[in-house]
Amino acid sequence: MFTVLEIMERIEVSLLILIVLVILLTIYLKDYIRTVFFALTIPGPKAIPFLGSVLVLKDSKATEYLGTYMSQLYGRISCGWVSIIPFIFLYEPEHLQAILSNSKRSEKNRIYKILHNFLGIGLVTENGHKWKFHRKLIQPLFHINVLELYIYHFIQGSQEFLKHIKEKENVKITSYINNLIIRTLHRSILGVEQTEDSPFRKGQTTMLYRLTRPWLLFDNFFKFTSAGYNESNQKCSLFNYTKKILEEKIKSEKRNPEFCLMDALIEVSRNNQDFTYTDVINEICTFMLAGQDSSGAALAFLLYFIAKHKDIQEKIWKEQKCIFENVHANITMNDLNKMKYLEQCIKETLRIYPSVPMMARVLKEDLTLDRKYCIPKGTNIIVSPFITHRLPHIFKDPLKFDPDRFSEENIEDIHPYAYLPFSLGNRQCIGYKFAIMEIKTVTSVLLRNYHISLLDKTKDIHMLYRVTLRIKEGVWLHLKPRNCSNFV
Numbered sequence: 001m002f003t004v005l006e007i008m009e010r011i012e013v014s015l016l017i018l019i020v021l022v023i024l025l026t027i028y029l030k031d032y033i034r035t036v037f038f039a040l041t042i043p044g045p046k047a048i049p050f051l052g053s054v055l056v057l058k059d060s061k062a063t064e065y066l067g068t069y070m071s072q073l074y075g076r077i078s079c080g081w082v083s084i085i086p087f088i089f090l091y092e093p094e095h096l097q098a099i100l101s102n103s104k105r106s107e108k109n110r111i112y113k114i115l116h117n118f119l120g121i122g123l124v125t126e127n128g129h130k131w132k133f134h135r136k137l138i139q140p141l142f143h144i145n146v147l148e149l150y151i152y153h154f155i156q157g158s159q160e161f162l163k164h165i166k167e168k169e170n171v172k173i174t175s176y177i178n179n180l181i182i183r184t185l186h187r188s189i190l191g192v193e194q195t196e197d198s199p200f201r202k203g204q205t206t207m208l209y210r211l212t213r214p215w216l217l218f219d220n221f222f223k224f225t226s227a228g229y230n231e232s233n234q235k236c237s238l239f240n241y242t243k244k245i246l247e248e249k250i251k252s253e254k255r256n257p258e259f260c261l262m263d264a265l266i267e268v269s270r271n272n273q274d275f276t277y278t279d280v281i282n283e284i285c286t287f288m289l290a291g292q293d294s295s296g297a298a299l300a301f302l303l304y305f306i307a308k309h310k311d312i313q314e315k316i317w318k319e320q321k322c323i324f325e326n327v328h329a330n331i332t333m334n335d336l337n338k339m340k341y342l343e344q345c346i347k348e349t350l351r352i353y354p355s356v357p358m359m360a361r362v363l364k365e366d367l368t369l370d371r372k373y374c375i376p377k378g379t380n381i382i383v384s385p386f387i388t389h390r391l392p393h394i395f396k397d398p399l400k401f402d403p404d405r406f407s408e409e410n411i412e413d414i415h416p417y418a419y420l421p422f423s424l425g426n427r428q429c430i431g432y433k434f435a436i437m438e439i440k441t442v443t444s445v446l447l448r449n450y451h452i453s454l455l456d457k458t459k460d461i462h463m464l465y466r467v468t469l470r471i472k473e474g475v476w477l478h479l480k481p482r483n484c485s486n487f488v
């Protein structure tokens with residue numbers, strides 16, 4: 001039996017241990033606690049206990065509404081919750097400049113780990129030294145002189161696309177676009193023809209699924225679910241498929257007659273022992289995945305807008321007639337550079353529907369905005385091109401499709417951080433010129449051959465948010481062949 005004195009002593013010791021534990025935990029969670037205290041002062045969509053406010057992402061209409069009216073609803077900054085983790089939304093151009101112009105202030109946050117299957121373990125998801133080193137090695141392969149070498153693949157893809165839609169009057173163009181983009185990526189990135197069993201045809205993201213079930217954010221739970229099992233299988237298939245291609249290339253010493261990224265990266269690896277063949281495989285997977293839905297969505301939304309606005313289609317057609325002598329003329333870099341009005345249309349499409357509507361960062365240091373918001377180090381930040389591009393005080397009448405916003409005279413009035421479909425700063429999309437060139441090539445080939453209009457079932461579209469934006473019902477077009485003899 002314990003005496004009263006002994007019991008008191010034991011309580012004291014337990015209390016002491018508890019206090020020490022609380023102090024240690026507070027030190028360990030200091031950043032998190034500061035973040036939560038700050039977040040509680042910031043308005044945002046209603047959060048429910050344990051789940052937070054992520055359920056809104058499941059309802060695309062609500063997401064679109066929220067993204068369009070965020071600043072009117074909540075002010076210059078707002079807050080959303082993933083379970084008990086706050087995310088501060090920044091969308092005012094000055095705030096974006098503060099965070100994106102200085103690479104020391106932020107880095108990609110942990111949510112990118114969830115995207116490994118969707119985006120690969122490469123440039124998009126990595127941070128720090130590894131990212132810096134790889135970016136430095138890969139950047140020259142997207143220099144304008146090298147990009148010219150990809151045009152061959154864009155033309156080949158576009159010609160096949162034409163063949164597939166030939167003699168069809170009404171088509172769901174989005175299915176053809178997806179096939180075109182993926183075939184072109186196989187040739188330009190992997191350097192092979194796409195096969196039926198290519199795992200790159202089946203990319204899926206579990207991000208939304210996991211965000212709305214917070215317990216699945218822990219990898220140790222997720223990997224035991226069927227979604228986790230499928231995801232890890234898919235990741236292995238992507239890696240093994242790419243590895244096989246790499247091994248065959250190395251063994252046969254065979255290079256593609258046309259340029260492809262895989263051949264170039266093998267060469268880079270031979271000259272840099274720190275950039276291994278495994279790095280090549282991972283980066284190639286990343287490029288295959290990052291260049292797929294983003295470009296596909298942009299092209300689909302662009303064709304939707306062009307088909308909807310006959311006057312705009314007419315202006316693009318006129319520009320094409322000025323550039324090319326005839327309907328079949330091949331496309332050169334010089335021709336692509338002359339497609340100024342088409343580029344304005346692409347920019348305006350990506351303003352209203354940026355393929356990547358949100359990006360996540362974490363602050364590496366405290367950041368003060370507007371002299372009143374002191375956002376603590378460790379806070380998760382969402383940078384949203386979707387919200388910024390729809391701010392009415394930046395883009396008047398934001399839902400109106402008006403390519404003239406990007407004309408030479410008007411573009412100077414746009415704040416440099418108000419337009420960021422490809423992000424800005426050191427993590428800007430490495431493939432953005434590649435994407436614009438590909439979209440221009442396909443659109444030029446299509447519009448030189450057809451007049452396009454929307455079928456009734458596509459008059460109103462609804463967006464779907466799945467990391468990238470998509471068109472829920474796809475785009476259905478009526479194709480009317482153009483009179484080739486008119487092409488003068």
Ligand code: HEM
Pocket residue numbers: 123124135286287290291292294295298350354355356358359360420421422423426427428429430431432434435
């Ligand atoms: C219209 C098409 C595209 C759009 C709108 C787009 C948009 C973006 C955005 C917003 C980012 C930054 C992501 C973030 O910070 O979380 C990004 C990064 C990236 N994109 Fe794209 N992208 C497009 C096409 C492509 C293509 C065609 C490729 C490859 C061929 C590509 C490869 C990449 C890579 C590798 C990164 C990571 C760059 C880094 O962090 O160093 N993208 N893209």
